[in-house]
Amino acid sequence: MQQQYPFQEIERAAQNEWANKQTFAASESSDKPKYYCLSMFPYPSGRLHMGHVRNYTIGDVLSRFHKMKGYNVMQPMGWDAFGLPAENAAIKHNTAPAKWTYENIEHMKTQLKQLGLGVDWNREIATCTPEYYRWEQWLFTELYKKGLIYKKTATVNWDPVDGTVLANEQVIDGRGWRSGALVEKRDIPQYFMKITAYAEELLSDLDQLDGWPEQVKTMQRNWIGKSYGCEVAFPLLGQDGQLKVYTTRPDTLMGASYVAVAAEHALATQAALTNPDLAAFIAECKRGSVAEADLATAEKKGMATSLFVSHPLNGERLPVWVANYVLASYGEGAVMAVPAHDERDFEFATKYQLPIKAVIKQSDADSLPMTEHGLLFNSGEFDGLNFAQASDAIATALSAKNLGQKRSQFRLRDWGVSRQRYWGCPIPIVHCASCGEVPVPAEQLPVVLPEDVVMDGVGSPIKKDPSFYETSCPQCGAKAQRETDTLDTFFESSWYFARYASFDSHSAMVDQRANYWLPVDQYVGGIEHAILHLLYARFFNKLMRDVGLISNDEPFTNLLTQGMVLKDGSKMSKSKGNTVDPQALIDAYGADTARLFMMFAAPPEQSLEWADSGVEGAHRFLRRLWKAVFDHVALGTTAAYSSGELNVELKTLRLQLHQTIDKVADDYGRRHSFNTAISSVMELMNALAKMECTQTLSRQVRQEVLQNVALLLSPIVPHVCQALWAELCPGSHILDASWPLADPTAMEQDIVEYVIQVNGKLRGSLTVAKTETKMQLEQLALAQPFVQKFMEAPLQVRKIIVVPNKLINVVVS
RNA sequence: GCCCGGGUGGUGAAAUUGGUAGACACAAGAGACUUAAAAUCUCUCGCUCGUAAGGGUGUGCCGGUUCGACUCCGGCUCCGGGCACCA
Numbered sequence: 038m039q040q041q042y043p044f045q046e047i048e049r050a051a052q053n054e055w056a057n058k059q060t061f062a063a064s065e066s067s068d069k070p071k072y073y074c075l076s077m078f079p080y081p082s083g084r085l086h087m088g089h090v091r092n093y094t095i096g097d098v099l100s101r102f103h104k105m106k107g108y109n110v111m112q113p114m115g116w117d118a119f120g121l122p123a124e125n126a127a128i129k130h131n132t133a134p135a136k137w138t139y140e141n142i143e144h145m146k147t148q149l150k151q152l153g154l155g156v157d158w159n160r161e162i163a164t165c166t167p168e169y170y171r172w173e174q175w176l177f178t179e180l181y182k183k184g185l186i187y188k189k190t191a192t193v194n195w196d197p198v199d200g201t202v203l204a205n206e207q208v209i210d211g212r213g214w215r216s217g218a219l220v221e222k223r224d225i226p227q228y229f230m231k232i233t234a235y236a237e238e239l240l241s242d243l244d245q246l247d248g249w250p251e252q253v254k255t256m257q258r259n260w261i262g263k264s265y266g267c268e269v270a271f272p273l274l275g276q277d278g279q280l281k282v283y284t285t286r287p288d289t290l291m292g293a294s295y296v297a298v299a300a301e302h303a304l305a306t307q308a309a310l311t312n313p314d315l316a317a318f319i320a321e322c323k324r325g326s327v328a329e330a331d332l333a334t335a336e337k338k339g340m341a342t343s344l345f346v347s348h349p350l351n352g353e354r355l356p357v358w359v360a361n362y363v364l365a366s367y368g369e370g371a372v373m374a375v376p377a378h379d380e381r382d383f384e385f386a387t388k389y390q391l392p393i394k395a396v397i398k399q400s401d402a403d404s405l406p407m408t409e410h411g412l413l414f415n416s417g418e419f420d421g422l423n424f425a426q427a428s429d430a431i432a433t434a435l436s437a438k439n440l441g442q443k444r445s446q447f448r449l450r451d452w453g454v455s456r457q458r459y460w461g462c463p464i465p466i467v468h469c470a471s472c473g474e475v476p477v478p479a480e481q482l483p484v485v486l487p488e489d490v491v492m493d494g495v496g497s498p499i500k501k502d503p504s505f506y507e508t509s510c511p512q513c514g515a516k517a518q519r520e521t522d523t524l525d526t527f528f529e530s531s532w533y534f535a536r537y538a539s540f541d542s543h544s545a546m547v548d549q550r551a552n553y554w555l556p557v558d559q560y561v562g563g564i565e566h567a568i569l570h571l572l573y574a575r576f577f578n579k580l581m582r583d584v585g586l587i588s589n590d591e592p593f594t595n596l597l598t599q600g601m602v603l604k605d606g607s608k609m610s611k612s613k614g615n616t617v618d619p620q621a622l623i624d625a626y627g628a629d630t631a632r633l634f635m636m637f638a639a640p641p642e643q644s645l646e647w648a649d650s651g652v653e654g655a656h657r658f659l660r661r662l663w664k665a666v667f668d669h670v671a672l673g674t675t676a677a678y679s680s681g682e683l684n685v686e687l688k689t690l691r692l693q694l695h696q697t698i699d700k701v702a703d704d705y706g707r708r709h710s711f712n713t714a715i716s717s718v719m720e721l722m723n724a725l726a727k728m729e730c731t732q733t734l735s736r737q738v739r740q741e742v743l744q745n746v747a748l749l750l751s752p753i754v755p756h757v758c759q760a761l762w763a764e765l766c767p768g769s770h771i772l773d774a775s776w777p778l779a780d781p782t783a784m785e786q787d788i789v790e791y792v793i794q795v796n797g798k799l800r801g802s803l804t805v806a807k808t809e810t811k812m813q814l815e816q817l818a819l820a821q822p823f824v825q826k827f828m829e830a831p832l833q834v835r836k837i838i839v840v841p842n843k844l845i846n847v848v849v850s
Numbered sequence: 851g852c853c854c855g856g857g858u859g860g861u862g863a864a865a866u867u868g869g870u871a872g873a874c875a876c877a878a879g880a881g882a883c884u885u886a887a888a889a890u891c892u893c894u895c896g897c898u899c900g901u902a903a904g905g906g907u908g909u910g911c912c913g914g915u916u917c918g919a920c921u922c923c924g925g926c927u928c929c930g931g932g933c934a935c936c937a
Contacts, residue, residue: 204935333851716874797918
């Protein structure tokens with residue numbers, strides 16, 4: 038055994054061995070319970086960053102831990118390979134997105150392999166390959182035929198100078214990022230998936246996801262946003278028709294003083310026909326980005342139309358306003374405004390001097406706006422009712438007039454999946470003059486995206502390429518045009534978890550193997566995906582279930598949401614240019630140090646500001662561990678302790694060892710608290726270092742400790758533990774060893790330390806036999822000088838609190 | 851703006867169910883070894899009063915519940931994530 042810790046040599050040897058022996062190849066034929074551990078696949082941006090190291094080390098630790106615990110483990114890896122950055126890079130470097138993407142994949146794959154992940158690389162997938170995306174094209178056509186995909190117009194960011202659609206990310210302060218032109222909203226036809234048809238199930242099934250963080254479930258619930266309220270119709274004055282609104286506060290109806298519609302609302306368009314000022318205002322509202330955060334933070338602006346409606350219950354004449362704070366896409370695209378009881382309506386009414394009429398009160402001291410529930414007043418026959426009573430009574434009154442009814446409403450909108458971009462999966466639809474929209478038949482799939490293209494920065498190459506878009510109608514054979522939009526890249530990442538189980542199937546999107554592996558037992562990924570990706574993946578799981586491909590209801594049984602690795606206070610990402618490449622770290626200290634440092638730095642769910650101070654410390658620990666084993670085996674091999682009378686020192690060390698075994702198992706398996714698992718092993722190693730040992734028994738205990746340390750740490754630092762094990766136990770392999778079980782006899786203790794407090798303040802401690810009664814403990818505590826000191830007259834003991842095996846608190850006054 | 855998190859020494863953090871605040875590390879300082887440096891080892895290390903023993907104080911801020919609060923409750927503040935076309 039070498040005296041120095043030869044990390045390069047060990048890591049290369051271990052990684053070669055795992056590759057040659059196919060150590061991590063997963064198989065469906067096993068009598069062990071299966072464990073499918075999935076980390077969110079990376080976007081091939083060029084190089085790994087610290088967020089990747091964190092994500093994939095967490096997944097690998099859990100995979101290796103479960104393998105040792107006797108599970109049949111699958112840990113796959115792949116590439117979320119379509120997306121906007123490839124187009125930008127292609128323009129910048131005058132190359133094709135495909136070439137750039139494949140080169141990045143090659144480089145990042147090498148980097149991932151250097152991390153020593155226990156990945157089954159046979160199952161590797163890249164979403165930009167026709168073998169992958171043909172199946173989502175197939176699913177698209179199936180769903181289209183079932184009516185779960187439909188077409189409607191939707192608003193996009195339009196750059197009038199570049200003549201192109203912009204992603205929200207490409208709109209900076211209302212201007213196009215390349216042209217600098219003021220961005221406009223433009224309505225274009227797009228395909229939508231009816232995720233709202235699954236809203237109820239997506240909401241209720243959250244209740245069965247016990248292995249998900251409460252935080253994520255809450256965010257999803259709020260995003261789906263089921264509310265209970267009332268639809269209210271305001272009859273138009275001077276013309277036929279009604280203005281419909283949806284409200285969650287029907288109890289405030291008698292306080293409505295105007296109604297407001299979105300700039301895109303039909304009534305706004307109508308009123309603008311005869312009102313040039315209003316037309317100009319509506320045009321102004323159509324400037325700027327479509328992102329909700331921009332809309333919500335914009336200054337509240339509005340303009341009165343010349344239209345009026347009548348209040349459905351009291352017949353009062355209310356003006357119709359156009360307001361930029363009304364969302365066209367939620368509810369009816371119109372609201373009834375009750376300024377006294379709504380923040381935004383209050384701000385708007387104050388600005389434009391609209392009437393503010395209070396109708397709900399909690400007390401006489403209410404200040405407006407008063408947005409809490411309360412009792413009605415100023416509301417005629419409804420005075421004195423509470424929220425629930427008033428909601429019922431007003432809904433009944435509206436129903437009687439046929440001007441409204443109770444209903445629920447989802448905030449969730451259907452998912453627009455069309456993108457006017459090149460580097461994505463072509464939408465498998467053919468537009469035929471006589472047959473209309475025709476889905477491409479399964480036998481003609483995939484619709485292959487041409488990869489040999491030139492990106493000029495304006496528009497998508499396939500929109501200008503007749504050899505792509507000219508085709509014939511699958512139904513009538515006449516000349517027809519292919520759809521040139523591509524799919525949202527969330528489409529690919531919504532089902533990849535199932536494809537890993539059927540990675541090489543040429544006959545189906547997923548096959549029976551998926552029902553062996555699914556659902557994913559442990560999903561690991563960034564908290565930034567808490568809503569969109571995870572919701573879409575849950576939706577796709579249900580879609581795949583309903584077309585008969587899989588049988589599970591939910592895709593991910595347990596979810597670990599990794600905190601972000603921040604740099605300079607914000608998310609590390611290529612678009613922000615603040616990434617840190619782990620390569621230098623791996624080159625200088627090895628993968629084990631990088632992994633150990635990452636796991637030791639913070640608990641996985643916590644966000645982490647990147648700093649490399651501490652890397653040295655992690656490396657130093659591995660060197661000390663190496664040296665401890667070196668010194669131990671230099672004296673010859675020995676068996677681990679099994680029996681014999683031990684002195685107090687050795688007994689205490691064994692106690693600590695077996696407590697550590699229990700703690701580390703709990704930290705890995707239940708708490709996912711890798712940092713404390715590491716620190717408890719460090720404490721154990723510190724204790725071992727203090728122990729003199731030349732005697733046979735103490736060498737046996739030392740052997741027992743070192744063997745177990747190798748096992749406990751092997752999920753985190755697998756290379757060095759494999760090498761150490763080979764030295765400690767010649768002829769055996771660590772991958773054949775199973776997770777250690779703590780020895781209960783080593784953990785028996787007959788004494789216990791009590792902390793003594795006086796009035797909740799620490800004053801001393803007491804070591805007593807475990808068998809002492811509560812009465813004896815109280816007497817012992819009172820007898821201590823450091824307690825007596827606080828009992829001098831006139832102070833008296835009022836009570837004594839004894840927390841078994843922990844603490845005694847003497848309360849004096 | 852709305853939804854979800856977070857704030858503990860010089861730094862990363864620990865305290866698992868309301869029960870010893872700061873484990874384990876990093877950095878720093880002092881010392882040992884060395885011709886010297888590196889490496890390694892030993893010690894000190896929240897703030898404050900004190901020579902010491904010991905005391906006071908301290909987990910973003912203000913208030914509350916409790917024998918006891920980093921932990922629970924109310925209000926604020928700052929930072930991060932998401933907001934449907936970044937992934």
